[in-house]
Amino acid sequence: MWGWVWTLLALGALVFLAWVAWRVVRAGLELLREAGRAGQVWADASQRLSEVLARAEQERRPVTATMFDDRAELHARVAGLRHERWQRRGRRRAVQAVRWREWAATTWLERRRADRSRTP
Known part of the structure; x- marks a missing residue:
């Protein structure tokens, strides 16, 4: 009887740990995807900023x-x-x-x- 109880507890613990591991892996993958999107947004923003700075440099009035x-x-x-x-x-x-x-x-x-x- 106690053998079955301990077996069920062990199996329950394994299922729970597998579920936790699955959640951690999914959260990690989502975090990596979001980091990729953030990197793309950062690259787009820096490109737009470079264009604006180049345009401002061309339109700058001389201060001589x-x-x-x-x-x-x-x-x-x-x-x-x-x-x-x-x-x-x-x-x-x-x-x-x-x-x-x-x-x-x-x-x-x-x-x-x-x-x-x-x-x-």
């Missing part, structure tokens, strides 16, 4: 000293940069003016309640 360049050209460039900055400032001010009018017309609590009533 400009003290001997044509003054009219430098003044025109500075004027262009100022004009772009003023345009951005104007766009920001237009958006801010709408917000300021809204804030002047209502209180914080009214705006909060209106926002909460709009969202489901």
